[in-house]
Amino acid sequence: MLASHSTTIWYAMRATGIVALVLLTGTVVLGILTAGRVGSPSWPAFAQADLHKRVSLLAMAFLALHVLTAVVDTYVHVGWASVLVPFVSPYRPLWTGLGTVGVDLLAAVAISSALRQRMSARTWRAIHWLAYGSWPVAMAHSLGMGTDASRLWMDALAAACTLAVGGALAWRVHDHREASARAARAGATTRAVPVHRADRSAARLSTGASTPRPGSTRPVSPAPTGAGAPVEHRTASPTRLLEKDRT
Ligand code: HEM
Numbered sequence: 060m061l062a063s064h065s066t067t068i069w070y071a072m073r074a075t076g077i078v079a080l081v082l083l084t085g086t087v088v089l090g091i092l093t094a095g096r097v098g099s100p101s102w103p104a105f106a107q108a109d110l111h112k113r114v115s116l117l118a119m120a121f122l123a124l125h126v127l128t129a130v131v132d133t134y135v136h137v138g139w140a141s142v143l144v145p146f147v148s149p150y151r152p153l154w155t156g157l158g159t160v161g162v163d164l165l166a167a168v169a170i171s172s173a174l175r176q177r178m179s180a181r182t183w184r185a186i187h188w189l190a191y192g193s194w195p196v197a198m199a200h201s202l203g204m205g206t207d208a209s210r211l212w213m214d215a216l217a218a219a220c221t222l223a224v225g226g227a228l229a230w231r232v233h234d235h236r237e238a239s240a241r242a243a244r245a246g247a248t249t250r251a252v253p254v255h256r257a258d259r260s261a262a263r264l265s266t267g268a269s270t271p272r273p274g275s276t277r278p279v280s281p282a283p284t285g286a287g288a289p290v291e292h293r294t295a296s297p298t299r300l301l302e303k304d305r306t
Contacts, residue, residue: 072128073206075121077216080201082118083165084220087194089114090187091227095234119169126162154203161197164189194224 089111096104126142129135137155141148143163146156171178171186198217207213 068128068132069134072125072132075125075128076201076205077207077213079118079121079125080197081216081220082114082121083161083194083197084223086111086115086118087191088223088227090190091224091231095231119165122162122165151204154200157196157203158200161193161200164193164196168193 089107093104093107093111129137130139130142135150137148137150141155141159143159143166145159145163146152148155148159167186168190171183175183198220202208202217205213
């Protein structure tokens with residue numbers, strides 16, 4: 060079996076764990092911001108999504124190195140099984156197990172993203188929500204397990220990561236509430252002139268055709284098109300108003 064102990068591997072395990080935690084924090088924060096569409100001309104939505112993807116791939120790479128060095132290092136014995144099966148590690152099973160849960164959740168997110176074209180957007184989004192769950196368990200693992208957990212700099216780093224995720228979540232909840240309030244206001248405005256009725260009256264005025272009653276088999280005359288066609292003035296739908304509001 061592949062196993063080794065050297066101070067290099069020991070330091071590599073700790074360093075890659077810490078870098079993976081910071082990158083995972085960045086991934087979660089960017090994911091929250093991207094989902095909330097915090098776009099600006101200098102940082103458009105596609106650039107945010109791209110950065111989110113790249114940071115997540117980097118996080119996965121450091122996580123893989125962390126897990127590999129943890130398993131091959133003989134100073135602590137965690138075993139290969141604990142890479143994927145939680146709470147079976149002979150060394151500190153609870154704290155190692157939480158790290159494993161984090162890896163499992165991230166693996167589910169990574170695999171579903173690779174197979175995104177083959178599943179519905181709803182299923183993919185439901186699985187993607189697991190990414191949020193991986194962050195608190197990874198943080199608990201890092202603080203419960205880490206040699207550096209009692210050091211001031213590590214506490215400061217953990218506090219900064221927690222503030223970043225907490226701040227992004229608070230912004231997202233606030234943004235979501237504001238969007239709902241805007242949608243309600245837009246709904247109230249358009250309710251005064253119902254969209255379907257306004258459209259039908261406009262069509263009747265412009266074509267002279269009457270809308271068939273329910274159950275009638277008489278076809279509706281098509282609206283004229285081309286140069287002579289009258290300009291149609293549509294009432295903005297609630298969704299359109301909302302989209303406009305958001306930009
Ligand atoms: C999302 C997943 C994970 C993250 C973000 C993560 C991150 C970390 C961090 C930040 C530390 C503390 C380093 C230090 O302060 O010295 C640590 C320690 C450790 N991790 Fe992980 N880890 C994860 C998953 C795992 C898994 C799956 C295993 C085992 C298979 C593992 C094994 C270890 C071990 C053995 C230590 C102890 C190092 C020590 O005693 O100082 N980790 N991890």
